[in-house]
Ligand code: DX5
């Protein structure tokens with residue numbers, strides 16, 4: 001029921017394939033890929049070439065988190081590269097409904113992301129169209145930041161909205177997730193937990209994943 005999505009942002013990029021296999025063996029459910037453009041967030045990371053390169057390494061779904069301006073321009077490229085889920089920020093999409101449908105037209109599951117300061121009402125009218133809602137529990141841009149507890153009531157509100165649809169929609173959280181904050185997020189209604197530093201900074205990734213899932 002609870003899925004763990006290690007963020008490769010905190011992995012050793014010189015050995016990215018090995019780092020992905022390591023968390024797959026450790027029980028990961030998704031591989032979370034953080035795409036940053038230096039405009040929407042103050043950092044630059046991964047493009048479609050890297051997604052294409054890691055696609056044959058794992059059978060796990062690639063959960064691609066686009067922290068970029070004008071995401072419509074790159075959605076087809078990430079879909080072709082092998083993404084299984086593509087999420088766009090509500091704050092980056094002037095025509096959010098169009099972006100969500102562009103993702104689906106490319107044969108990929110569609111997610112919408114909210115920054116900590118963006119209210120849940122921003123996605124009320126798109127909830128029926130998405131497969132995943134991602135709530136940022138840090139301001140996006142970097143791994144290793146502290147969890148923002150004020151997001152917890154938003155998780156519960158999104159879970160209520162999802163229940164009203166009667167559809168299976170993932171409620172994912174991202175940022176500052178560790179065994180303690182993971183428990184709070186699960187209690188609030190999240191079922192997918194992204195974790196970067198808490199998994200990749202641990203020498204035993206399987207143990208870190210189990211601790212976040214709450215099974216050790
Ligand atoms: C933040 C990214 C996160 C990040 C999480 O901008 O979207 O996915 O890698 O890292 P931790 O778990 O270290 O906060």
Ligand code: ZN
Pocket residue numbers: 007032033034065174194
């Ligand atoms: Zn992310």
